[in-house]
Amino acid sequence: LVPLLYFLTRKLWNWILITLAACSFLIFTSLPHSSLPVVYTKLFEVSIFYYLLHFMVGVFLYLYFNKIKKFLQNKGLIWLGGYILFYLIFDKHFGLYNDLYSPNLLGVVADIILGITILSLAYTKPNLSLRILKGNDYSYGVYVIHMVVANVMVELSLTKSFWFLIAGLITVFIMAFLSWKFVEKPALALKNKSYFLKAW
Numbered sequence: 001l002v003p004l005l006y007f008l009t010r011k012l013w014n015w016i017l018i019t020l021a022a023c024s025f026l027i028f029t030s031l032p033h034s035s036l037p038v039v040y041t042k043l044f045e046v047s048i049f050y051y052l053l054h055f056m057v058g059v060f061l062y063l064y065f066n067k068i069k070k071f072l073q074n075k076g077l078i079w080l081g082g083y084i085l086f087y088l089i090f091d092k093h094f095g096l097y098n099d100l101y102s103p104n105l106l107g108v109v110a111d112i113i114l115g116i117t118i119l120s121l122a123y124t125k126p127n128l129s130l131r132i133l134k135g136n137d138y139s140y141g142v143y144v145i146h147m148v149v150a151n152v153m154v155e156l157s158l159t160k161s162f163w164f165l166i167a168g169l170i171t172v173f174i175m176a177f178l179s180w181k182f183v184e185k186p187a188l189a190l191k192n193k194s195y196f197l198k199a200w
Contacts, residue, residue, distance in 0.1 A: 001048060005059070017056055017063075024053035025108065032103045057112055061119060069123065072116070076124030079117040086113055140184060141176030149175070 008016045028051075031044060044050055061068070072079070090096045090106050097107035149172050158164045 009059070009063075017060060021053050021056040021060075024049065024051070024056065028053055028108070029103045029105070053108065054111055054115070057115060061116070072120040073123045074125075076117070076121035079113070079120040083110075083113045083117045086110060136180060137184075138173070138176040138180050141179035142172055145175045145179065146172045 005016075005020075027044070027049060031041060031050070034041065036044075048055070087110065091098070091110070097104055097110060102108075102110070149168050153159060153164060153168050158168075
């Protein structure tokens with residue numbers, strides 16, 4: 001869907017962003033209270049449409065990053081403190097939403113604050129990761145692989161010990177390392193190869 005969204009936002013980006021985000025919000029908050037059969041609800045909850053609001057927030061942050069970066073750069077700890085405070089007050093104290101992806105307004109606000117916090121942390125001491133990882137990027141591998149490992153562990157009932165968690169994390173990072181070394185990094189290196197461009 002990303003190429004389609006890109007095409008639409010180039011033509012009518014403001015209205016497209018707002019409309020898609022609003023529709024996703026309505027679906028996200030109303031679906032748990034609907035009378036649809038459970039199978040349809042479950043299928044919808046794992047589709048792009050259910051979480052499109054969160055994706056569109058990311059698109060918005062990308063498009064307007066130059067205008068908002070002054071509120072994010074080197075302010076990661078401030079945003080982290082704000083998110084923790086929001087969580088403690090509205091979730092833990094008042095119980096107005098239940099952790100992440102709660103289908104109500106405060107749950108959505110919590111998700112957005114957390115997303116901004118992560119982005120701000122990424123732009124706080126940005127050279128730290130370069131010094132630690134030496135230019136390697138395992139983040140996408142972790143993102144793609146972690147739920148596969150988690151689901152396998154759930155299916156095999158490997159969830160009742162702290163050591164299973166440690167084993168799962170180690171497995172994810174090993175697979176992410178292999179993905180970066182043998183798939184992602186070689187694929188990215190093709191971007192500047194003239195023969196690869198001519199083939200297209």
